[in-house]
Amino acid sequence: MSEFIPDDKIADVRNTADIVDLISEYVVLKKVGKNFLGLCPFHAEKTPSFTVSPEKQIFHCFGCGQGGNVFNFVMQYQNLSFPEAVRFVAKKYGIEISARNMSAAQKRKFAQREKLFQINEDAVDYFRKALVDTSSGERGRKYLAKRRMTPEVIERFWLGYAPMGWNNIVRYFSSKKVPLDDVETTGLVIAKKGGYYDRFRDRIIFPILDIDQRVVGFGGRSLDNSLPKYLNSPETPVYHKRSILYGLHANKEMCRKAGSVFIVEGYFDLLSLYCHGIKNVVATLGTALTQEHLRILKGYAREFILVFDSDNAGIKAAERSLSLFAEEKANIRIVILPEGRDP
Numbered sequence: 506m507s508e509f510i511p512d513d514k515i516a517d518v519r520n521t522a523d524i525v526d527l528i529s530e531y532v533v534l535k536k537v538g539k540n541f542l543g544l545c546p547f548h549a550e551k552t553p554s555f556t557v558s559p560e561k562q563i564f565h566c567f568g569c570g571q572g573g574n575v576f577n578f579v580m581q582y583q584n585l586s587f588p589e590a591v592r593f594v595a596k597k598y599g600i601e602i603s604a605r606n607m608s609a610a611q612k613r614k615f616a617q618r619e620k621l622f623q624i625n626e627d628a629v630d631y632f633r634k635a636l637v638d639t640s641s642g643e644r645g646r647k648y649l650a651k652r653r654m655t656p657e658v659i660e661r662f663w664l665g666y667a668p669m670g671w672n673n674i675v676r677y678f679s680s681k682k683v684p685l686d687d688v689e690t691t692g693l694v695i696a697k698k699g700g701y702y703d704r705f706r707d708r709i710i711f712p713i714l715d716i717d718q719r720v721v722g723f724g725g726r727s728l729d730n731s732l733p734k735y736l737n738s739p740e741t742p743v744y745h746k747r748s749i750l751y752g753l754h755a756n757k758e759m760c761r762k763a764g765s766v767f768i769v770e771g772y773f774d775l776l777s778l779y780c781h782g783i784k785n786v787v788a789t790l791g792t793a794l795t796q797e798h799l800r801i802l803k804g805y806a807r808e809f810i811l812v813f814d815s816d817n818a819g820i821k822a823a824e825r826s827l828s829l830f831a832e833e834k835a836n837i838r839i840v841i842l843p844e845g846r847d848p
């Protein structure tokens with residue numbers, strides 16, 4: 506059952522990859538003597554005990570005992586099997602591993618994920634074009650102007666528009682000969698008796714990307730405050746809400762530079778801050794902040810500023826998050842926003 510990747514291929518990947526370079530994408534590392542030191546992503550700690558040795562190409566945590574080579578790190582951090590980790594690292598460094606080496610089940614799983622990413626990417630193209638290039642996009646453009654979104658932000662976050670009508674996306678993917686049951690798996694269309702219809706209609710579209718820059722899902726904001734104001738993709742094989750933070754893909758370098766990160770609730774909270782030059786910001790999108798979220802964020806910053814609404818729900822959410830931050834031994838400040846904002 507297990508996938509076979511030839512030993513020389515594995516050695517190839519291991520020799521090409523640089524463990525400091527790779528782990529740095531997920532953990533803030535500081536050079537100390539010959540080694541690099543950071544906060545362990547695998548257990549809660551305030552003083553760094555996670556070391557990476559460029560010389561030996563291994564990592565080790567003196568706090569929890571986790572350690573190993575570049576593949577062990579990826580297996581732990583991304584929750585992958587060994588062959589999947591080898592592939593993950595290979596892809597990062599542009600090394601080709603043929604699919605011949607995969608078992609049938611792995612091939613199916615891998616192919617399905619790739620297919621879903623591709624559909625999501627094609628949908629991003631469609632929504633962005635609809636916003637910029639079509640007369641129906643005028644509604645979306647006007648709305649974004651009203652929300653004072655700058656062209657830079659629209660471009661940077663790939664904002665788009667889902668036109669009015671029940672089957673724009675259905676027709677778009679039909680014309681590309683993409684099976685609609687695959688499109689349904691991404692959540693972009695919904696099955697009904699004998700057919701499909703678009704989930705997102707007459708909405709501003711926010712593509713949701715993971716830290717590896719892949720499109721995992723979408724959010725949609727109604728233009729006329731019709732309910733629900735916000736609609737999100739469901740959980741899918743590529744969209745796991747517990748571990749996705751909106752905006753981190755675009756803002757991670759800024760978080761790292763600032764050493765701190767603002768955590769807000771919604772798309773426009775994040776985009777408005779960004780428009781005002783505060784770029785070290787991520788959004789939880791209505792899901793309560795999870796331990797996974799926090800462990801990911803600790804790879805980019807040491808200090809967290811939670812920004813909440815002053816309504817009851819906001820204050821409850823702030824309280825819940827406090828205990829989480831205490832458990833994770835993270836530095837935290839809380840900002841409660843004044844009332845009367847437009848979500």
Ligand SMILES: [Zn+2]
Nearest residue numbers: 545548566569
């Ligand atoms: Zn540890």
